[in-house]
Amino acid sequence: MMPEMTAPNSLDTLPLEYAGAGIGDFRVPAVEAVHADGSCALDLRYYSHTVKQGKYAIAGLPALYAGEDEAETLEVVLRDTASAVEVTLKYGVLPELDIVTRCAEIRNLGEAPVTLTKAASLCLDMGQGSWEWIHFYGRHAMERQAERRPLLHGIQDEFPALRGTSSHHQNPTVLLCTPDCTETSGACVGAALVYSGSHQTKIECDQLGQVRVVMGIHPDLFRWELGAGECFATPEVLLSYSSTGLETLSHQFHRAIREHICRGKYQLAERPVLINNWEATYFGSIRKRSCTLPKKLHASAWICWCWTTAGSASGTTTAPVWGTGLSMRKNSPADCTIWWRRSRRWACGSASGSSRR
DSSP states (O other), X not given: OBOOOSSOOOTTTSOOSSOBSSSSOOSOOSEXXXXXXXXXXXXXXXXXXXXXXXXXXXXXXXXXXXXXXXXXXXXXXXXXXXXXXXXXXXXXXXXXXXXXXXXXEEEEOSSSOEEEEEEEEEEEEEOSOOOEEEEEEEETTEEEEEEEEEOOSEEEOOOOBOSSSOTTTEEXXXXXXXXXXXXXXXXXXXXXXXXXXXXXXXXXXXXXXXXXXXXXXXXXXXXXXXXXXXXXXXXXXXXXXXXXXXXXXXXXXXXXXXXHTOOSTXXXXXXXXXXXXXXXXXXXXXXXXXXXXXXXXXXXXXXXXXXXXXXXXXXXXXXXXXXEEEEEEEEETTEEEEEEEETTEEEEEEEESOOOO
């Protein structure tokens, strides 16, 4: 969205709510489209806005939900100055949760088709300041690793996920924080994409030190043709801010997801125990075998298997039912040490064989 200009200004330095391509803003765009005549410019201007009680929903996509008295929705309509493309930016405001949600609906009001080649959910322009950014990568047995870096001039080239799923390789969440931000003090902003497909986040710091965050569906291999009257809805982004450190920001996201995205019988209830057969039966189990496994154990114990790198069981050890935080640690090729905790005291037991972890 471009503000009306009464004096000469450069779009390359003005804050935009949903930046289009090809109009003089040379930063990362939020939306790109190809018109029927081959042109690619999108000059989105403010057209109207409405405020509604309650939280909007997105057809076919997960989104935060809330009661009529818990949220308000702001809808801002933008229209391209040269074509019949209309964008509706939707903001869900949940003051009790300190959460603002954001998505976009892109419509073709004309007769000729329009092809979208990029349709981000979030375009967040922030003023000058000193920022660091945190993202969460991972791999097998080391999921969700936090990496914190200074924000440099230019584009922090995204940390994309093109696997078709978000997965633990790259979580679709990014945090911006001041250099002095800790768990319990300092300012930080978080953006979390409610989407499990291929995604991309780009952060750009321009020549004036202004910051733009663009987050949404990965544009590689994305191409969506909008026929006459058709609409495309982007996934939702959750936004939150904390002036008291990362811990508060984390709690705000946790509460919103637990109470306003999760559904069903066990939304807030204690869940039943899940038997994980990743290594216990090494994918070779059937339902009958899994169901009879507990009958082989003493009432006060469970079995934890230690597997060799070849995948064969080389030994077992028994841990009491009070054992929590169970994990395996490889001390040497011939030793797998199993740790468990009881009454804040630690004990250990060993079983022969090397661990794959």
